[in-house]
Amino acid sequence: MSGNTMRREIDFMLYRWLGTDDIRDMPYFQDQDRSDWDAFLDLSGSLSWNEFQPHFKAGDRDEPRLVDGRVRVLPGLVKALHSYLEAGLHLATVKPELGGMGFPFTVSTAAMAELMAANVAGSAFVMLSIANARVLAEFGTPEQIEAFAMPQIAGKALGTMCLSEPDVGSSLGDVDTRARFDGEDALGARYRLTGRKMWISAGDHDVTDDIVHLVLAKAVQSDGGTVPGAKGTSLFIVPAMLPAAGHGDGRNDVSIAGLNHKMGYRGTPNCLLNFGEDGGALGWRIGAEGDGLRIMFQMMNEARINVGLSGAAMAYRGFDIARTYAAERVQGRSVLDKAAAKPVRLLRHPDIRRMLMSQKAIAEGALALCLKAAKLSDIAAHAGDEGKRRDALNLLSLLTPVVKSWPSEQGLVALNQAIQVHGGYGYTRDFDVEQLYRDSRLNPIHEGTTGIQAIDLLGRKILFEDGRSFALLLGEIRRDAGAAGQELSSEAAALLDLCDWFEALVGDLLKAEPKEAALANATGFLEAFGHFVVAWIWLGLADAARGHDDPAFAEGKLWACRYFFAAEVPRIRSMTALLASARELTAAVPEAVLSA
């Protein structure tokens, strides 16, 4: 596909549905207008489809490899990344005082969606670096910003996040990497780090000479021990190349222990990194001791939105490929026109139509969900009114696990259908959908598995804050459902019913003791809640599309909304079936049953 279809979708969502123009009311954005953003979207879209997309398949076929202890990336992708950095597209959300454009996250997210649709493996390099630089800009000292953020801003370095270890994935409070205090210098408290970090995307490459690692580790205390759990974690800036001032200018003590060979997402090197095999990697603490995980979560939350976004973007691309194929490929008779003398296009078969509608509902719903989250992020950061900022932050915090997991899980459903529309051809590497499916399978895993998101949603974001953000969301949904147009009245009524149902369900869970009991089936709750949220999104999209210039476009939104309410919304209640019986059914199953 060209980016045209996707850009039209993005424009609709940004301006007509989200009303992103109103962002200019916030002082931070007052000097910008849509023409600035459109120019950025034009350029980013053009690079996505013309520079990155051509290397989509090659990046899968010719995986990064280790040559003399360094990672070599597909040259075409290196070139595309250089174009991206030279064009300064990574500067969209960087503050103007650091040389950035200071654009809304909403706009940069929309641009990132196209890049991810075109080449998700390529997008990972810049996505991580952007998030890394934002952490540095927010929590670093001026000297740290100058030394470690500015090279990334200048496009001379890329950044990573180093959290997981071979034996520590979801439980980051247990990290085993150690940091020993090594003195103070102009860059702050200096440490020597030793440990191994696993699953490090873009952990090494030949795109830039330098790489800035943000490493979660435990500072060794004066008694030689460490503080257990999350409170014992601190965050360290560990550059691959040591800054000249006072430390020589050679390579830091960071080496590649190996590359992970993945099912998909192969264009992005994913590394096991050894820190400090030769005496200790030099790192400078960012933020206070013990604040590691808290600071990291700033980057993590942004990364979670981006994971969801990539799920949405790949589902969208798969949908676009599938509908194009279905409109052209002739195959069999349809039960709709039994009497047809000749075979008909796939598009005439009801089951193909159902799969396309499902993909449309998932891909567009997921994309809208991610853009909504991005807008909440802008409001939370920059709205003039404090109450607005707080509400937006609470809503975003509540929605983040949904934004991360719904597009991840449902994106796979959509891509599974995109393959199915192609029949046997979809199963071959000659067609892009099979790679999109493999690439997407990472999404329910990285940056917190779906199970982790579920516990975060039902536990931290609902039960342990007594349902306050949840009540805020219900208020929003009820308001939107009440304001929906007449032709959406039955969908609006169904949504209001769901509000009542969820309110009662959450009310019961809040009353239960201990609250943790419900967490045993948090995943079913997340699944149901995600569908509920997306039903709300769809009502809004269909409502906003009324009167669109292109009647087919508006009609498409209306049909997709109806499809989602007819096919998916009825499934919601049964998704939580295990909630009541969870303790018996999953907790109480004897171990012998599960282990042999």
Next chain:
Amino acid sequence: MSGNTMRREIDFMLYRWLGTDDIRDMPYFQDQDRSDWDAFLDLSGSLSWNEFQPHFKAGDRDEPRLVDGRVRVLPGLVKALHSYLEAGLHLATVKPELGGMGFPFTVSTAAMAELMAANVAGSAFVMLSIANARVLAEFGTPEQIEAFAMPQIAGKALGTMCLSEPDVGSSLGDVDTRARFDGEDALGARYRLTGRKMWISAGDHDVTDDIVHLVLAKAVQSDGGTVPGAKGTSLFIVPAMLPAAGHGDGRNDVSIAGLNHKMGYRGTPNCLLNFGEDGGALGWRIGAEGDGLRIMFQMMNEARINVGLSGAAMAYRGFDIARTYAAERVQGRSVLDKAAAKPVRLLRHPDIRRMLMSQKAIAEGALALCLKAAKLSDIAAHAGDEGKRRDALNLLSLLTPVVKSWPSEQGLVALNQAIQVHGGYGYTRDFDVEQLYRDSRLNPIHEGTTGIQAIDLLGRKILFEDGRSFALLLGEIRRDAGAAGQELSSEAAALLDLCDWFEALVGDLLKAEPKEAALANATGFLEAFGHFVVAWIWLGLADAARGHDDPAFAEGKLWACRYFFAAEVPRIRSMTALLASARELTAAVPEAVLSA
């Protein structure tokens, strides 16, 4: 895994649940007993795990390749296949008068499950050849059997099925391959075939010198035309090597136009074959002109059971790998033991437990479903009582689309969870689950897509025979539910409710005009019906396990049954949500909405 766990499961299902011993009451099997079958299962299991399984990953990594116009298969797999053929394991169901063992299909299916779990790509060679030889044995003349079945029985040739073409997948009545009459000889009516056949598994290889293709084509009529649709198809035996008698002994006019490069299932070469580029491939018609598709469906129905079986087998292996991993891997604290000072094994996390229970319910339920179908096939072929044979055939015919599609679709769900249990590791090629997931993705496509199965089930197997087989099934389910033990009473009651609900639903669909209207949402019906059937299977498994020697085994069946009824059965009704509105929602969506 070794085969031990799976074999125990198979023994339970074969003997305790299905009571396969009673097959000996049928005259055809009277000279056999369990010790014969067990010896065969022992040998087949041993070869599966010791000869085939070691090449599981290499078969994926080192795909078959074209060398000088011929396909080379991984040498280790060739050797394993030779061992299999030399041991005569492919003879299990071949009639004794042709040199086979004449074993029940139930028993050979159980053995095939282990082979598929160990190495599905390897299993495809023999599975296809066995089905091919059975078609020859049933429909061929004595001369055709001697010339084309006996070499396969002797292990000197393997067989294929050649149905699809580049432009004809699901709509086999539209095949474009032509057969021109070329005279009669000792092997029957001889034709020259020209055309291209796509997706031919084991279409060429270096396992055996000869390959016997069964090719669906249209016989050219005296007016130079062909008969449109299925009635115009005939079946032809096209050997890769021409039989010596009268036709020289060179290669037939069949060539490899290319190999398909697939997402998974890579160990099996999948070919585009050209027939008759050099004047016409010689082929002998099997059966009457116009009977091609009808005869082919004998092979196809067997292949459909085998596709379901492979889905079940791979899900089972993934489950076994996942539970072993979960019992060993230590990671994080569980919401069940918040106070634990140290990280716990994955098995302590409720969400991991849920995913294991789900995999158990799917893998074992799917395996049992396939064995049930195999037993129906034996009864339909060999029961002494005609009424029993007819009922079994009708039930098997009704269940075949479920047997094909439920393990295919749900097997992917289970393997998705098996990956998820492994976290990031499950996404790497270092672990077998990612390959099982890729291999399994073929199952909803080949031998009739899920959408095709759905139309077959709701159309041909229910609506167009006025629900007679469906009523037969309801009778069986109600009988079993009525006889279930006390500890399963709530599950039995839920199953009886479902019987009533489905009876009413089908009753409504039977009354609707035109009946075809319902087919527009047949897939949702298939999904719901599959869950319903497997709920019945699970009630039976749990019931049969009561009093098992190993209490943990019996307890496992009981918990899995409860899990399926608690987590999955509540989803059934909503799966058919679209049935009522299907014509509007899928048929009536304007084409502009779907195509751009």
